[in-house]
Amino acid sequence: MAKATITFEDINVTVTVPAGTRVIEVSEKVGSGITYGCREGDCGTCIMKVTGGWNNLTEPSVLEDKILRENMAGKHNRLACQAQVLGGEISLKPV
């Protein structure tokens, strides 16, 4: 299975993960400061900043885009409960 790495910059931790993993599955276990509310892409609590490897994450869905817009999210922001890893290296941090 394809491997990828996610680096949580706020805690200086890099995790090797299988492709398809959602950020939410990892960030709480390692203690990153990304926090969660509804956990299903509706509330916008888990907005994170992707600092590297944007294209190594799945594209945001129409619904995720809507929530990002309503929450006035910045250009490099994603919902950690929705973003899935495709492969390669990804760096991110809480907003």
Next chain:
Amino acid sequence: MNSVQLESEDGVPLAVALSERVHWVGALDPNLRTFDIILKTANGTSYNAYVVRGSEGVAVIDTVKEGFANDFFARLESVADYAEIKVIVLNHLEPDHTGALPELMKRAPQAQLFISQKAQSMLKGLLKQDELSFTPVVTGDKVSLGDRSLEFLHTPYLHWPDTQCTYAPEEAMLFSGDVFGCHFCDNRLYNDKVGDFRFSFEYYYAHIMRPFKEYVVRALELIEPLPLKLIAPTHGPILRDRPQHYIQRYRQLSSPALHNELRPNQKTLLIFYISSYGNTRRMAEAIYQGAMQIEDVRVSLYDLEGGEVAPFVDLIEEADGLVLGTPTINGDAVKPIWDLLSSLAVVNLKNKLGGVFGSYGWTGEGVRLVEDRLRGLKLRVPIQGLRVKLIPTDDEIHECKAFGLELAQELTGARESRVINFADL
């Protein structure tokens, strides 16, 4: 004469003029004793709504709870025709302010509805109408009523994501939504006429605004520069006497109290424990000693048995890290721990460091359950909790010291960078 005329002689509700162009069209609810489950009120509340008249149309700002719609519409009709209403502003979508909205939109279908950017999906959830027309606004957006205008301030999380304030510059009035409000019902309406509402004001802040202090501070940055003759909140007295006093009070209440006692860059770590046979206590003391090795961390150790919850909540609010020690009894953490945890909803815990430890007899679920709760409260829990079976050995005491040291290093950012395999988590 101290009273304000809220009704005609034959009992028909009347609007109250705050100025020649601005009227209160709200409703009084003197019988309410519990609000939103979490708040008590000794004399009820008010649902304040307002009308602003410009040379080219009328704006209605907020409405009332559904059961009080008749009072609202009667007062509105006493100062405006529905056909004149050009603008409806919702500063906050909670049902006590939007209860009369569906009917108002039927009576004034031409009116344009203004809500905050963050209110869009909430409005749909509230009204259950897909084909709803509205205009989302942010700070800097304005709407003209001719010789009067309204300016919007984006003030989210005070106390819902959708909240905003609306400023009428020609009147120097701020329609603040729930900000600066309180549950206090007095038919004299104005802060210089009503009874003593200081307690209600402070109590409302403590329960409604306190969890969102960082957003209060951001909102004050927008509000403080405004020339203001009057603040018109959605609950409680209208603040026309020294409105700046209430802004200053919000600033005081939202500023950290502990800040000046700490050295620059110093972090605070609180360790709370409760122990039945002294085993969890011995763990706590060792963790305390371990954490104290890091000079830039101010570590405190407290036995939950010896304190009340409220002052501990105050301490936790301003701490950087929170470590809880609990034995496991009957497969669970013990009640004083849960009592403390269930009292933390009034403070912001986001991104504080959390850690859990405890001695147990045979199963030890308490530590994991509390870790999950801390994550649910939005603390980060990067170091797996420490469990010891019954009496800690010397080696286990060393592990406790190392756990304390690691937590303190995590707070100061001194932990080394790590590479972990997902399968090992």
